[in-house]
Amino acid sequence: MMAALLQSRYGIVLLIAAGIVLIPLVTPSTFYLRVAILVYIFSIAVVGLNLLMGFAGQVSLGHAGFFGIGAYAVAVGPTHFGIPSWASLLIGVALAGLIAYVVGRPILKLRGHYLAVATLGMGILIAMVFTNEARFTGGPDGMPVPRLVLFDWVVRGVTTWYWVSGVSLVIAAAIAVNLIASPTGRALRAIHDSETASHVLGIDVARYKLVVFVISAVYAAVAGAYLALFDALVTPVTAGFLRSIEFVTMAVLGGLGSILGSVVGAAVLVVLPQMLTVFHDYEHIALGAIMIVFMIFLPAGIVPSLGRLFGRKFS
Amino acid sequence: MPEFLQFLFSGLTIGAIYALVALGFTLIYNASDVINFAQGEFVMLGGMVTFFAAAAGVPLPLAALLAIVVAVAVGLLLHRFAIEPARGASAVTLIIITIGASILLRGVAAVVFDKNFHSFPPFAGTTPWNVGGATILPQSVIVLLGAGIIVVAMWALMSMTLIGKAMVATAANKLAAQLTGINTRAIIGLSFAVSAAIGAIGGILVTPITLTSYDVGTLLALKGFAAAMLGGMGHPFGAVVGGLIVGLLESFGAGYISSAYKDAIAFIVILAVLFFMPNGLFGKASAERV
Amino acid sequence: MSALAVDNIGIGFGGLTALDGVSFRVGNGEIFAVIGPNGAGKTTLFNIVSGLYAPSKGRVQLGVDDVTGLEPHRLAQRGLSRTFQNLQIFFRMTAAENVMVGRHLHESRGILAQLLALPSVWRQNRATRAKADELLAFVGLSAFADRPAGELPYGALKKLEIARALATEPRLLLLDEPAAGCNPVETQEVDAVIQKIAATGVSVVLVEHDMKLVMKISNRIHVLNQGRTLAEGSAAEVRSNPAVIEAYLGRRKGEADAQG
């Protein structure tokens, strides 16, 4: 039954939704809910990045930049321009999409490691603006973020955010699944395997790379805005280079080309540091070692590698 | 004019460090197609091991030698226990492994050593030399000389020795190299060892100027990677030129434009170069056979 | 009016002339073969015609339109499709999905509708799949439809590329060594498929080393040697052309000399 569920188109979305509904029933304290919220928020960004990396085969080491644009939008908009949070969120997401659109055109011509270094540069430039333009962003110390208010309803509290982020993740995953099963999704997967063949079959390769880059930037910006609103503060760390690396690690660890993998990858990298605190000073040694071991034994990522393992066992 | 010279000296010194890191990236990449994000940790090991060995009473030259040996050992271990078992995995999987290795090595350094900054005395005195109104430290000259010697030695190794030629052959075509009887596994291991040694030597040379700590590697890896790509991945000469250019951009950017945005200036130039030369300054376009 | 007109085409790579002054015309529904020794410039010619390379001189015409230097996806819109000598299969997708990608130009591509998976997108997906199944049946690959392309045998992949190229509904189809690496049975199947395609009115341009196949199915043959046209004509004409014989045999002699 599990296998059938995983193979059907929305099975994975249902599985994620079921997990989101069940987790609050078994958690002893709201601390666990906070961890779950972080998993969901990061998952949204990683699902988007996975569309770009796992399906279209284009790497990005700069997605924290888009994440940061979403986060700072909900901080700067209400604080400096009096724009309501929900409108700031939309503006931030649109801005991230726009920047991805403008920047994506030239840099998506690059391939492989060159694309990696170009996106890395882009992310660092964005983060640098957040650090240096202190009049608007509060500089390296960051700034507080006002609460999100929707029609007089103040979105606050762990339980509320649990459901907001959980439902958003389900929607984000469903949209991603829709995309993959559409002509655009097929075009993206085709580009991953052979740009030449895709091009000859009538696919406007440059345009589709741009489309998925913009979509993934939008995912990242939404996630960034959520994190800022939930934490009620934002700092340049949010948009930093290490966060970009973290996103890529989550996507690869969970499994490129797997929506469920994105959620699993995010969950592992959010929950693992919480568990590793028992190692005290040896925390980072353990984290590094676990990453290496995971990648050696599950080289395609947790979900696809395990899927293959069990698939072979049952068939 | 003195300002210009000062910026030039500063940029070349910093650039030499980036160049050595970029060279390390290039060697490993050529042999194994792996982008080794733990490259900066070799530089860290060079400085930290030397400092702690010296602090424990080992004479400085011996301490430096010990540091190189430790770094080479770590490089070989990294290859044997993290890269080799993942043979056949995709490029990004291997990258994540090296990121994991970098976190691990930093963690080990924090526990074995400490989290403070350290330095040891320069090799040739502290009195700066005056050149055309600008000043340069003797140690900076040593760094530049050292980088130069490493580059020449690498060139000699590659073009004059059998092992070097085997490395070049492995880089060009692994399968063909295997068929001619080259033990490509050993060659890849060797490239990790040489890379680690270069990183460690770089770390030893620059620590008297730049100081070192358990976590200096991250940023060096970042800049070195950018430099290697600017030069054209897989091109040793390009890596060195790329490193020097990034260093010069930073120092001239900080001096003439804005110190707050100096890193931005370097990256904007890199983006512009890649826009016109998508394979870096010296990289060759790889034509796809269809 | 011809389906394809190539006019005085030339291209060089780094000072090396790969093609120079090549011209030919392909009629509607014709099977047209391009042959020549290795390095004659056949694949380069295909790459120019399909828009992967821009020629340094000359003109390519599809029907009445000058299409020189247009990007491949624009050429696909104008009814050109091709297969590849070095397979360009989408290995991460199933056989059916490979062919479905070929339907790209015939699908409506509103991104919003796709993100929301509106009923129209579902309907369209079903129609695309049906068309893909039809084409897989046409090339004899129905049994492989839902298998990952990576698991298919080599001969099947050759046919899969043809089915995928046909999915774009081309008026002109370029086949780059469709029988290379196939066993005699598979070669016969490919032969039959090509003839069936031509029978539907699609013009086929073929690069192939299997002379038996070429001589059997081609209406006309164009011979290249070292980037230049050597001869053009029917199978019988080409076979008896002294220059062609010299190029094939003389080249071997030259190689033997160089080695000796």
Add this chain to the structure above:
Amino acid sequence: MRVLRLATAAAALLISATFAQAQIKIGSVLSVTGPASFLGDPEKKTLEMYVADINAKGGINGKKIELIVYDDGGDPNNARTFATRLIEQDKVDALLAGSTTATTMAIIPLAEEAGVPLINFAGAVQAVSPVKKWNFKTPHTDLMACEKIFEDMKKRNITKIAIIAGADAFGKSMRDQCMTVIGKYGIEVLHEETYQPRDNDMTAQLTNIKGKPGVQAVLNPGFGQGPAIVTRNYKQLGINVPLYHGHGVASKSFIELATPAAAEGVRLPAAALLVAEKLPDSDPQKKVVVDYKKTYEAKTGQPVSGFGGHAYDGLMILVEAMKRAGGADKAKVRDEIEKTKGFWGTGGVVNMKPDDHLGLDLSAFKMLEIKNGDWTIVN
């Protein structure tokens, strides 16, 4: 069977032991790794060292302290997660948390919401002002450091300066705080430069400062290796106007890193801790700072810094308050912290008030000058 019984007995013993010992729980979130590890690392070591010491001496009113330390790596998002964990999961009685301003600002609202006393170790003034009910702070604010420096400049008739600041939270915050009070002292900034946190060469920036006519002194707000390299480059370029650093470099290792020759004549404001042995015996602070310094250096083998001292002060203020409150009742402890009077810590004398949750004044700072590779007190 016997094994099983033994195991059960052992487990029971373990559980009862933990219960007997862990009667007061203190939670801590510090930036032990990452860019601010120079703050979090000595803070963590100090807390662990002294909690063990207090427990060895019988604990607080006979109750042992259980200390739980989490590392936020300098990321405020992590700080918030770990603070939540301490409050909700570990159910701590009090928090000693927040190495940087950014991480502290992430923790304060949680402490306020849950009603847990919090003593933080952040530098910036916003970590204590405006006053929040449950939040206290031990380090001097960077504003105080600025005032101390400007007072000293005024005494030396310096009116035109240049600033080179680290583009990190510490450097930026101190630079901004300095700019708010600089007018009061009639000092003018002729030129400003910055450097990135991990830069290892500042000659370009300093060359520009050198080329600016009329600069009488240079101020460098920053921490970590940056100011050490600024000092070296300063000497290399032969700039001969006075150089001032912030309190972020106040540790013996700074002189080593900057090299004694280059550091000669450099001035900076710092807590008495750095010059512990040089304080006159009559100084009421002498005993506490000498004791702390000796303990820290003996236990860790590393030179003492002011930052570990902030953690010491925080722990001691909390422990004293708990003793007075007769237990770990959160509200009572909070009230007692607020009543702290005449507490001599490494940072100076602390006199808390309902409208002042810092309780330090400018006298807590000493202006130091480096002479012959050592700190001296400027009178």
